[in-house]
Amino acid sequence: MRRPILVYIHNDDSQVCNTFCKTVFCSSTIIDYLLDNYIVWPWDITFQSNKNTLMKIWEEVFSIEFLSDFFTEEWPLMIGIMRRFEYKTDRLITSDYQFQPLLKSDNLMGKQKSEVSEIVLNKLRLFKKQFDENEQVLSFNFVESNGLSWEVILETAKYLSLNDAISAFSTNILSLLQHHSMKFQLSNPDIPFIQMILRKVKPEQIVSLQLDGFRLWSRIELTFLSTFTNIISMTLLNLPYDKEINKYEKYFPNLTCLSLCYDNEINLDTFSSIFNQFWDRIKRFEIRCAGVLCTHYTTYRSNKSYQVNSTVKYFLFDVGQFPLISMSNYYECNRLCCLKSIIILIKQMANIRCVHFIINKYDIEAFMDIHEWEILVQACSQLKNIKLQILDRMFQNDELTQKVFEIQTALHNIRQTIRFQIFGL
Template sequence: MELDSNTLNDTDTDCDRSARETNDNVITVIESLRKHFIDDNDDCPRFFMDCLKKACEHAFSSTKTEERRPVLVYVQNRNSRISTIFDSFDIIDYLNENYIVWSWDINLESNRILLNNMWRDVFSCEFPYSRNVKEYPILIGIMRFYQEKKNDLFISAYQFKKLLQGYILRTENIYTEKILIDKLALFKAESDENERSLSFDFICKSGLCWNVIFEILEYLTLNDAISLFSANILPILRKYNRKIEVYLSSDTFIETILPKLKYEQIVSLRLNRNFDPIQSTSNSLRVFFGVTSLHLYNFYDIKLMFRFKRHFRKLIRISFWYDDQVCLHCLSCMLMDLPRSVKQLEIHSGILLCNDFHKISRYLQSSISNSIEYILIDIKRSSSCSIDDTFQFDQSFSFIEIADFFQNISNIRHIHLIINKQNINHFLNLDQWKILRQNCKMLNKITLNIIGNILEDEEFTQTLLKIQTELQKIVKFRFTYI
């Protein structure tokens, strides 16, 4: 069915009429609030008399960075006790000078729906705060997130932060006023610093070409890249489809930053022990379907892999990082539910505890994924220990303990060890290396990196060279000092 020109004109007219009606409704709500405050207090801040998106555009429209101002959103529900924050002329003067103030009332359902629509237009999500009248009024600060150039125009994206809400805004005293002024001043300072950051073109100022910039980005998480280049780097990353690593710090990060990228760009993910896959964030893990590398910091939950299994179906590499110590038994239990797609396993720790691991190794033998082909064990000294009072391995450690762990991984091809020179004695038994190779039939490469120089110790050097020569007949053995 084809539409004639009259039909199209009618459609345009309907759209224009709907937009005018919406705009009229917005102005009516804001004007009603302004009149209410004038009647009660004889004065109020200058409310921006248009939709929220236009308030944001106006706030940051100046070509001079110092003239841009954050937006303060004041949302109340007249069914709750009315705020007293605009009773102070000092606060009103401060807001008029430093903020664009946009106000709203959600006592009517139609107003709430309109607010949701405007919020979605600016932030791509509905207004996120509760309907509970006790939580109102709410003050929300808005600053810019990043800007990108489209068709010779600079388009801005925005981010918001709740400043104060509820009882404190309904209480009038000198302490409340001070708290409010401090909050407003702090957010204003954050917004000013953000504007300076967005205005500073690191790429132009540094003179670096894009190839160099992209090479730098290879060594940064997305979080670090935003800190260095500002959020303006996001459109560039999306345009050139650069693969990135993300440190997942909060739901807010997922909701505000990740939608600016293509989800398939995220190939590596970092999580710390405060992250709970059972909580709401796990519902958002579905966006990480392309992740091939997972880094877990200070995780000890043996049910971890089972919880993550369904989210990371393309996982190839998994790394465990521990600030202090970790038990080899605990690690092995976590690896029992390792996704079968994983081929590379890394363990980075301050101290590796191996007590009586050989007693439970048979139990684990058929449980650890046989898909692992490469394993790195990187044992560095714990930050809480002095350089002279501990070794990286538990005192009861022997080569047999760690060899049993390797032998439980039947398909292993490459073993990579990074150890401190104090632990080198554990790895100087040629016969034990031969037994390990005999039991790990697929093993074809061993790499031993030693932290600290032992070249001055002729006995150690000769022993390592002998091991290298003897093992060379059955496996590629290399040792280096780092």
């Protein structure tokens, strides 16, 4: 039968501690109850060396500093420890265990011995009850209760970040993921979460990162993240146009895919400051956003120009997830501005092989300009594939079919090897 752990912190320099230990903690009533219900771990911090050891152990187990939760003037301390039930938490899990202070010195002030003993005993009984309830919940078998096999759970986990997999299936899934050597993405992990992951899975299983682009990631955080030496893909969310990104090359030398995601439309006229920082190993570049801002209606235009990039071979531009009304209105204002702005960017990718657009069916007409596609094919001699993917079913449309045929014919006249495709779900 499992038991909760009781950590008793003692300090010989404290008169309250000495009195409590002799008259209450070592009383037969308390000792008998602890022997039947708890595992007791006493620790004396009178000497600094012992205090340092406790702090080190505490940080290894709970991924937080001991003194960040308890102050030295609170001795004596009684702390209960139980296993963690993840579904009760709203934050990322960083440890398999959770703790709760049961007694602080300010609870004892002005109390008689009998009163203190009763307080302590009630605290111990209450935490034991919480522990038993927690263990009952933890004994719940997720697989059996949901009728899902571990094979189904593993298949589902393939489409989740590691953060989401833990939230959905608890940290119990980590040993299974390690056994199957599955690859995962981490999303905005903090240092305690990284430390917990490193105890559970192999570092090479983390191959992708998703980070807030506007956040200033410290050198210490990036150093911890660089422990995952197999990172080949990174997604930056809402990255400001003036943000430095080339620093990531140092920490993730194997990175080959860079994806930039924005909640709103982007201004490609000011995008060059990001693009010009790309380093040699970036082979795949992705932009996911709500569309392209038309610079005809902006007062600010960048003086910076795009530098030619010779390493990117695959480019994805995805606006399919953002069917905004503003996009439709924008296309009505200047139907060719979107495609023209994107092609100006693509033309700077000297060795581009494949261009992939993901759009909504309402945006098809804006991407049917033969002249712009001819400009792109003439400028990019290595380009082989142009894909237009529509996030909807494609119905028979004679006008669209004819338009696609005309584009294909025009591009073949420039280079026979070029392939122009349009397809739906």
